[in-house]
Amino acid sequence: MIEASNICVTFNKGTPLQATALRDVSLSVPDGQFLTVIGSNGAGKSTSLNVIAGLVRPESGKVMVAGSDVTDWPVYRRAKLISRVFQDPKMGTCEDLTILENFALAYGRTTPRGFSFAIDKTLRERAAERLKLLGLGLENRLNDKVGLLSGGQRQAVSLLMATSGETRVLLLDEHTAALDPKTAEFVMELTRTIVAELKLTSVMVTHSMAQALHYGDRTVMFHRGKIIFDVSGEKRAALTVPDMLDLFKRDQGEELSDDALLLG
Amino acid sequence: MSLYELLGTVEVGLVFGLVAFGAYLSFKVLDFPDLTVEGSFPLGGAVCATLIAAFGWNPWLATLGAAAAGFAAGWITAYLNVRFNILHILAGILVAIALYSVNLRIMDGPNKPLLNASTVFSGLEGWGVPTYMLSPALLLIMVIVIKIALGLFLHTGVGLGMRAAGANPAMAEANGVNVGRMKLMGIGLANALTGMAGGLFAQIFGAADAYMGIGVIIIGLASVIVGMSLMPTRTVAQAIFACLIGALLYRFAVALSLNADFLGLKASDVQLVTAILVVVTLVSQSSRSGFGKLLKRKPR
Numbered sequence: 342m343i344e345a346s347n348i349c350v351t352f353n354k355g356t357p358l359q360a361t362a363l364r365d366v367s368l369s370v371p372d373g374q375f376l377t378v379i380g381s382n383g384a385g386k387s388t389s390l391n392v393i394a395g396l397v398r399p400e401s402g403k404v405m406v407a408g409s410d411v412t413d414w415p416v417y418r419r420a421k422l423i424s425r426v427f428q429d430p431k432m433g434t435c436e437d438l439t440i441l442e443n444f445a446l447a448y449g450r451t452t453p454r455g456f457s458f459a460i461d462k463t464l465r466e467r468a469a470e471r472l473k474l475l476g477l478g479l480e481n482r483l484n485d486k487v488g489l490l491s492g493g494q495r496q497a498v499s500l501l502m503a504t505s506g507e508t509r510v511l512l513l514d515e516h517t518a519a520l521d522p523k524t525a526e527f528v529m530e531l532t533r534t535i536v537a538e539l540k541l542t543s544v545m546v547t548h549s550m551a552q553a554l555h556y557g558d559r560t561v562m563f564h565r566g567k568i569i570f571d572v573s574g575e576k577r578a579a580l581t582v583p584d585m586l587d588l589f590k591r592d593q594g595e596e597l598s599d600d601a602l603l604l605g
Numbered sequence: 606m607s608l609y610e611l612l613g614t615v616e617v618g619l620v621f622g623l624v625a626f627g628a629y630l631s632f633k634v635l636d637f638p639d640l641t642v643e644g645s646f647p648l649g650g651a652v653c654a655t656l657i658a659a660f661g662w663n664p665w666l667a668t669l670g671a672a673a674a675g676f677a678a679g680w681i682t683a684y685l686n687v688r689f690n691i692l693h694i695l696a697g698i699l700v701a702i703a704l705y706s707v708n709l710r711i712m713d714g715p716n717k718p719l720l721n722a723s724t725v726f727s728g729l730e731g732w733g734v735p736t737y738m739l740s741p742a743l744l745l746i747m748v749i750v751i752k753i754a755l756g757l758f759l760h761t762g763v764g765l766g767m768r769a770a771g772a773n774p775a776m777a778e779a780n781g782v783n784v785g786r787m788k789l790m791g792i793g794l795a796n797a798l799t800g801m802a803g804g805l806f807a808q809i810f811g812a813a814d815a816y817m818g819i820g821v822i823i824i825g826l827a828s829v830i831v832g833m834s835l836m837p838t839r840t841v842a843q844a845i846f847a848c849l850i851g852a853l854l855y856r857f858a859v860a861l862s863l864n865a866d867f868l869g870l871k872a873s874d875v876q877l878v879t880a881i882l883v884v885v886t887l888v889s890q891s892s893r894s895g896f897g898k899l900l901k902r903k904p905r
Contacts (some may be wrong), residue, residue, distance in 0.1 A: 421781060433772075449781060456761045457761060459764070
């Protein structure tokens with residue numbers, strides 16, 4: 342479903358601030374897989390998500406989504422195939438618009454926008470039906486501006502919006518990082534339910550190793566612009582957070598010894 | 606103030622209501638501070654007057670021609686911003702300055718009189734009611750039709766995309782809205798309204814003038830600010846209506862200052878009064894104390 346091959350990204354190339362974000366990364370996510378991505382700051386996990394979404398153009402490499410080569414597609418064109426939930430709850434929804442208008446925008450992602458009214462009875466019913474899933478009573482507040490909702494409510498609405506329409510690929514960029522633990526868990530459980538129900542191909546970036554192992558069915562770890570390990574299936578089921586820390590330390594150690602070798 | 610003066614003020618206020626709709630679209634909806642209007646207002650006047658006086662066009666078609674010319678001007682500004690990443694304010698200034706020369710070319714001189722030419726208001730003669738009473742009525746109908754059309758447009762799929770493109774561009778792109786195209790269309794539309802206002806203004810005063818655009822940006826913006834700080838703006842329809850009321854109130858404030866001999870003001874002081882009025886409104890909007898509370902209906 343998602344096929345990124347030989348992706349290289351360098352920021353501020355040719356300036357003193359040059360930073361290599363991705364070094365020849367290849368990642369393939371088959372149809373219906375829920376992939377979790379971890380890594381420390383600057384490891385390249387968010388950059389790889391941005392490459393898939395189209396916010397960052399790779400210097401070299403190719404991105405295929407649902408059989409189309411999207412490497413040169415702008416963000417708005419990719420939106421037909423890919424939907425996204427941002428880290429900042431303020432980013433995923435439009436606070437000056439009502440809940441219903443936000444839904445109308447999200448439906449416009451896969452159905453062409455025209456000069457007919459954005460909101461009709463069908464949309465109102467579909468949005469209310471989706472919002473009932475949350476159990477937050479938002480189905481009765483369809484005409485309230487989204488700016489009136491709390492961060493957790495907004496993130497839940499973003500998630501519903503991203504999974505409405507016919508999009509098959511869902512990108513989650515640390516979408517619970519800005520929420521309190523209880524709300525974060527609520528949004529994560531909601532994510533799990535929706536992804537399973539709609540059999541979405543999903544990529545979730547997270548800072549939390551526990552979250553990365555607990556949710557989804559495959560985990561990759563980025564370090565210094567490369568994927569340093571990739572686990573799935575039984576091996577992943579047996580893995581715990583301390584195991585993972587050990588793995589990370591070992592890998593970092595190897596990197597360090599490599600540097601030492603080079604310097605020596 | 607006599608009835609004649611009163612209706613004259615309403616007439617001009619309604620014309621500037623169209624400019625205020627344009628300013629609402631660019632400044633409020635698209636969050637794009639567009640200064641093109643300083644050039645597109647006289648452009649509309651020049652195109653309209655020239656089409657009527659030199660080419661004998663039907664005045665209604667000439668007014669639409671003014672709107673089309675305005676659209677083109679706004680589109681160029683947005684194109685400079687979207688395609689070449691020129692700062693929006695600068696792009697607007699560049700186009701407005703260029704339009705000054707363009708307008709002189711169009712009119713083949715600094716102005717274009719419409720003496721004895723037929724205008725959209727000519728058809729109002731001979732009804733047994735003075736035209737100074739009928740022309741504000743005709744303008745009112747036109748402005749209300751445009752107000753409703755604009756409100757409906759902003760509720761269509763494309764209109765909703767435009768509102769999202771201004772309010773949260775990253776979110777709009779992620780939801781498949783082509784933000785660049787929305788700017789081209791929206792800023793074009795805003796200047797089409799301004800161009801149309803310029804065309805009507807020229808027909809009311811019987812001439813187009815190269816200098817008629819001076820201060821139009823302030824008039825449009827002041828109308829939006831005054832209207833939106835005094836009136837409820839919860840829905841799009843309310844916000845657009847507030848802009849129209851703002852334009853009328855603003856015009857009355859100007860008329861009052863022009864007639865304020867008792868304050869020692871002269872007609873030439875009008876631009877100073879204008880600027881002070883806008884500053885007072887802006888300050889009252891930003892401050893949460895003092896006279897800000899008096900002006901604001903619901904504090905945010």
